[in-house]
Amino acid sequence: MLNLIKIRKGLDVPIGGQAEPKLRQIDTVCCALKPQDFIGVTPKLLVDEGDKVKVGTPVFFAKEKPEIKFVSPISGQIKSIVRGEKRVIEAIIIEADGKNDYEDFGCLSVGAASYEQVRDKMLEGGVWTLLRQRPYSVIPKPDTKPKCIVIKGFDSAPLSPDYSVLLKGEMAALQVGIDALSKLTDGKVHLNIHQSSLSEELLHCENVQRNTFAGKHPCGNVSVQIERLYPINKGERVWYIDATDVVTIGKLFLEGHYVSDKIVALTGSEVKSTGYYKIKRGACLKPLFENNVTSGCNLRYISGNVLTGTQIAEDGFLSAYDSQTTVIKEGDNYEFLGWVMPGFKKFSFSRTFPYSFLKCFCKKPVKIDANLHGGHRAFVFNGEFEKVLPLNIYPLQLIKACIVEDIDQMEQLGIYEVDSEDFALCEVIDVSKTEIQKIIRNGLELMRKEMGE
Amino acid sequence: MKIVRKFFDNLKPKVAKGSKFYWLHSTVEAFDSFAFVPKTTAKSGAHLRDAIDMKRAMSVVIVAVIPALLFGMYNVGYEHYLSHGQSMAEVGFWQTFWYGFLKVLPLIVVSYVVGLGIEFAFAQKRGHEVNEGYLVTGMLIPLICPPDVPLWQLALAVAFAVIIGKEIFGGTGMNFLNPALVARAFLFFSYPSQMSGDTVWIADKADAISGATALGEMMTGGVQPHYSILDMFLGFIPGCVGETSVVAILIGAAILLVTGIASWRIMLSVFVGGAAMGLTFNLLGSSTNAYMQLPFYYHFLMGGFMFGAVFMATDPVTSSQTNKGKYIYGLLIGIMAVLIRVVNPAYPEGMMLAILLLNVFAPLIDYFVVDSNIKKRAKRWKLVDGGHKDIN
Numbered sequence: 115m116l117n118l119i120k121i122r123k124g125l126d127v128p129i130g131g132q133a134e135p136k137l138r139q140i141d142t143v144c145c146a147l148k149p150q151d152f153i154g155v156t157p158k159l160l161v162d163e164g165d166k167v168k169v170g171t172p173v174f175f176a177k178e179k180p181e182i183k184f185v186s187p188i189s190g191q192i193k194s195i196v197r198g199e200k201r202v203i204e205a206i207i208i209e210a211d212g213k214n215d216y217e218d219f220g221c222l223s224v225g226a227a228s229y230e231q232v233r234d235k236m237l238e239g240g241v242w243t244l245l246r247q248r249p250y251s252v253i254p255k256p257d258t259k260p261k262c263i264v265i266k267g268f269d270s271a272p273l274s275p276d277y278s279v280l281l282k283g284e285m286a287a288l289q290v291g292i293d294a295l296s297k298l299t300d301g302k303v304h305l306n307i308h309q310s311s312l313s314e315e316l317l318h319c320e321n322v323q324r325n326t327f328a329g330k331h332p333c334g335n336v337s338v339q340i341e342r343l344y345p346i347n348k349g350e351r352v353w354y355i356d357a358t359d360v361v362t363i364g365k366l367f368l369e370g371h372y373v374s375d376k377i378v379a380l381t382g383s384e385v386k387s388t389g390y391y392k393i394k395r396g397a398c399l400k401p402l403f404e405n406n407v408t409s410g411c412n413l414r415y416i417s418g419n420v421l422t423g424t425q426i427a428e429d430g431f432l433s434a435y436d437s438q439t440t441v442i443k444e445g446d447n448y449e450f451l452g453w454v455m456p457g458f459k460k461f462s463f464s465r466t467f468p469y470s471f472l473k474c475f476c477k478k479p480v481k482i483d484a485n486l487h488g489g490h491r492a493f494v495f496n497g498e499f500e501k502v503l504p505l506n507i508y509p510l511q512l513i514k515a516c517i518v519e520d521i522d523q524m525e526q527l528g529i530y531e532v533d534s535e536d537f538a539l540c541e542v543i544d545v546s547k548t549e550i551q552k553i554i555r556n557g558l559e560l561m562r563k564e565m566g567e
Numbered sequence: 568m569k570i571v572r573k574f575f576d577n578l579k580p581k582v583a584k585g586s587k588f589y590w591l592h593s594t595v596e597a598f599d600s601f602a603f604v605p606k607t608t609a610k611s612g613a614h615l616r617d618a619i620d621m622k623r624a625m626s627v628v629i630v631a632v633i634p635a636l637l638f639g640m641y642n643v644g645y646e647h648y649l650s651h652g653q654s655m656a657e658v659g660f661w662q663t664f665w666y667g668f669l670k671v672l673p674l675i676v677v678s679y680v681v682g683l684g685i686e687f688a689f690a691q692k693r694g695h696e697v698n699e700g701y702l703v704t705g706m707l708i709p710l711i712c713p714p715d716v717p718l719w720q721l722a723l724a725v726a727f728a729v730i731i732g733k734e735i736f737g738g739t740g741m742n743f744l745n746p747a748l749v750a751r752a753f754l755f756f757s758y759p760s761q762m763s764g765d766t767v768w769i770a771d772k773a774d775a776i777s778g779a780t781a782l783g784e785m786m787t788g789g790v791q792p793h794y795s796i797l798d799m800f801l802g803f804i805p806g807c808v809g810e811t812s813v814v815a816i817l818i819g820a821a822i823l824l825v826t827g828i829a830s831w832r833i834m835l836s837v838f839v840g841g842a843a844m845g846l847t848f849n850l851l852g853s854s855t856n857a858y859m860q861l862p863f864y865y866h867f868l869m870g871g872f873m874f875g876a877v878f879m880a881t882d883p884v885t886s887s888q889t890n891k892g893k894y895i896y897g898l899l900i901g902i903m904a905v906l907i908r909v910v911n912p913a914y915p916e917g918m919m920l921a922i923l924l925l926n927v928f929a930p931l932i933d934y935f936v937v938d939s940n941i942k943k944r945a946k947r948w949k950l951v952d953g954g955h956k957d958i959n
Contacts, residue, residue: 127615347951420614442615444608450568452604453622460618465827466627467618484608488620489600489696492740495624496888497830508937510888526941534612541613545624546740551612 121329130479133379142394151434170217170372185240187374244359262301268308270334271419275379278313291364382441412444421538445483502539516557593691631819639808643667650772674709700739707747710809713767768805799868829881840901875918
């Protein structure tokens, strides 16, 4: 237990619906690639509706970085290309043909391979897209080298999946993946795990610097972890990747083809039977939800967790970097004098509801929904965001700098060190109901365009 | 409940954009969201939100001022009958309270009607929802006015505070001066002959009695006010409606601190600053200014120090926004308030001016606090540029 880093600030929202550690397998009949999952990628299609694809066939590439290809997770046929406003490609839907044809990229022994060989193999095999870079959370440019690479070995968000389930039995692939990553940087490869982690795979893999974290959410956020290890300076790059995605990289080198299997946790208060499901990347989640959610009220389906996930339809698809899906109540109903009532069952970080005083005695999870519980107002209260943001950053000031698009100020206040997910808790507890994650994301995008990344 | 909902659902199309009654849109919206928490759900970002909203937060402040308000009403009656030589036993509790209630109620009504009227108009013009901020301001203004303030003066002061103090900067959240204190300062500087001296502090007082406040007595060269410490602590002294009772204000402070709505950093440091300045004066002493010898805790008991520290200095919009800045901000308010009281020959009360002054300086304090964070970061960048590209 070397390097125990305690994060003192933060907030764990006690919501119900944690996934039971039961693994089921579901055949994926339909998959989608959603280009909007990848920040800063303008997709250029390589396929057309009706084309046949195999596992690992490139479907589109990034206009800005043509070497980066996005490949099909299943073999089948391109069913449709969904376009939104201004003909933006929203999703490329692929229907499975039940076969498991795959593109053969050939095995490669990582130990003897050079940096170029590893990089080119990852680009060709479609796993480069699993890497992301701070700042901006974009897929890194292949011609850059990071200061270090951080592997995310746990998630601290509400109802987050247990990595010992996600990684069970993947020791060999994880190790190969780590070895491959260590070729990509001159610095270290960090593996960040939680104090309570029981995953054999994470505790015993080698060739990494293992850092142990403890504390409330957001101790699992990469920004918080990087700040404690080495804060990002202007012009520096740190890459990060989820431990489950390292396994996918390892399998590419071991088996010679793109293995798109993924375990997702089905969570949330409105799910009847929670658990883990083995599916393909980008799979349609309808089979998971069908006959397994409460009926009688409007529900919100989320790919990801309640803090940062994306809202999807009932028959929506898993987003690229998610290992979790959550179902909660939509809560689109009026509440008579809701702000006056004592509100014994309501969750609040502030101490203006009985919950704050009852939580010491009653550990029952709170009922939540997606209602804003109020109207949008200008910022009035302050000093609250600091309590849930364990970064040496002035949150309100940074948010305001982003709103007025003051690039110099954003840079000075530390925009490079953050991602919108770090402000999710600020958004949750905000009295003024401001869309803070959106503001930070817009700020980051403005910065990225300005810096030409 | 369903009938009310139906009423608003029917009303809404009638005030929708383009209809004849569109000018009532903000008003209807405000009353609707008052009766019902809206059904809006999160469209971007986090999918769950805290149950607290601006109405909840502001209503906590209202609850916190209620003890001071109720005591204030009672005290207005008490002081009135006392000046006429009638004791509590003769008049009775309820009649005393009723007298004060009838005196204070018009102040509250005028404050809310004028203030909210302007707020609604601005919200309609600007196309945003009515902010709950004025619910608090509108309650605070009568509490920091003398009971005998003419209603037309109060109405003017409220209009000035809401328009010049708040709305021209963009409304609640954008103002840099505490609007309630702007109203008070307007009264103070526009009608000085009526707002000071010893006639306004007791409602319809008998001429024979001097109605000077404790601060007024100190101003005219007293060594100590003639009121007992207990009377000043409980609040049975002349003064502004809500400021006299330390006990009532402390109850409010407890509510604000337990709920976390007001900043304990500011409250604490105001008292520390005031005590420090009072003690400094005690140490310095002076042969010409007897005020300097006054024990420091008298400053907390007299005038508006307590009320200002608990309800005015802690206004989140106009105070410092950074945690470090809040200490400095509070400390300086305490110091300035006592300083102005003791050495300034013109103004008996220093709290209002101290808070308004520090409201102006709060952004500057924040600037330096945030700047130290910026400098630290810049230093780290330089370190890296200076040849340590690879710290690994």
